[in-house]
Amino acid sequence: MTLPTTRHQPDATPPPGYDPRAFPAFAVTVDVVILTLRDARLQVLLIRRGGAPFEGAWAIPGGFKRPTETLDEAAARELTEETGVDAAPLLRQFGAYGDPDRDPRMNVVTVGYLAVLRDVPPPVAGTDAAEAALVPVAEILDGRRTLAFDHERIVRDAVDRVRLELEVSGLATEFVGDSFTLAELRSVYEAVWGVHLDAANFRRSVAGDAWIVPTGHRTRPGPNGGRPAELYRAGAAWRTGGPLRSPRTIDRRSPT
Amino acid sequence: MTLPTTRHQPDATPPPGYDPRAFPAFAVTVDVVILTLRDARLQVLLIRRGGAPFEGAWAIPGGFKRPTETLDEAAARELTEETGVDAAPLLRQFGAYGDPDRDPRMNVVTVGYLAVLRDVPPPVAGTDAAEAALVPVAEILDGRRTLAFDHERIVRDAVDRVRLELEVSGLATEFVGDSFTLAELRSVYEAVWGVHLDAANFRRSVAGDAWIVPTGHRTRPGPNGGRPAELYRAGAAWRTGGPLRSPRTIDRRSPT
DNA sequence: CCAAAAGTGTTATGTCTACACCCATGA
């Protein structure tokens, strides 16, 4: 609860007319892990820090929560400021981080949000010298690239969350546009889960209007010809979950 | 990240030698949803508030995070103070809540933790007049019982999380003791998911030493006789997930 | 008609479910 109970720490009990400022004060921030699919790889939007600490280091975008807004609103504001997209429903909270030394200057508790976009706009020009870049998450997960603060851990948790949500929610459709081919949708699962999926079986898994509704349009085929792919839009079933179960890499049932 | 970026809100950029106290200050608390299985129902530990606001209302236990401890440590401390059990590994963070009006007195951001215990000790006597009680979560989920602050929402999220973790983690074994019968373990799934499971099929699902290791001991049978149940302890496979997949109540694949 | 990629059929294998049945034990 939001007040200390008097049962086991009576010394921390506020008097009836206590001063709220008598309790430890924290800064509260919201960090947004913006993920997208690019070159068949899961990539994350990073910005280069322009000031101390960690000046010049890469970090995920974020900012302070204002006292008058909710956490969700703060995350939506950050997402809009950073990418220009206004997509509050795409945001999913996935964790809170409050280690005392996570920011060298002050006590900061941050709440991590996840946003999946089908296209990350190029950085808005003319605002500042700060850079933005899309980086494959694999570089962060395997330690080839380090980030400011505890942002490596935050990205790791976000990716874990994406892998889970792909199975239990309709997150997969957020990686693709309003209309998409089955190959595009399949590549989402392949990139995020790191597996190969048989195109024929994948088609059967999502067959039916509940999952994919034909638009009647087709893609342009590639430079060497080939049959154009049918374009679909997402059906209603995605609201309640996903059509595929994550392949269990190891069979946890012991033999016999 | 933990500092505002200068790219889109330059007015919020701190000067190099800025004063940390210039940023909005929040109280940060940790609330612990303590769940257990009692009378074959999922129940939550509530305490009755002794002071304003919401005096006399039921709430989940919690308290302020100290600047020198992590969020996990704060949750472990609250759990110990409230129940006397020291079980940090049982704690799982599941959400953060920071609506501006969630506490009428001040701006409080709280982080929700979940703890599953096999037995909730009776309230520690002699500390205070505050009451503690185990309440079926169903009473809260269907609105028959209201709680202080936004604690109904927090309990709802915690229960959602338990239902999910039962499938993707070894949470089920935390509901039972070090040694348990298959009937006990099965009742965990039945109570949390609200389903009936065939005892024969359940046995097959968890068969194998990876999941359940026979202890060689048996239970005492009931008053009317009956075959004593074998006692098992949890195997190693629970560390990587659970043996059962949650039954999908509706088949989301559309016919043909 | 050829290349390329979409889309279909088929079969083997594995998993879930229901339910009949047997077994071990204390009263």
Add this chain to the structure above:
DNA sequence: TCATGGGTGTAGACATAACACTTTTGG
């Protein structure tokens, strides 16, 4: 020996995976 659960067998429905095959299009 009876009642009471624990524990096993089995058959059908259903899901998964592999892969050969057919279709559709642009060049």
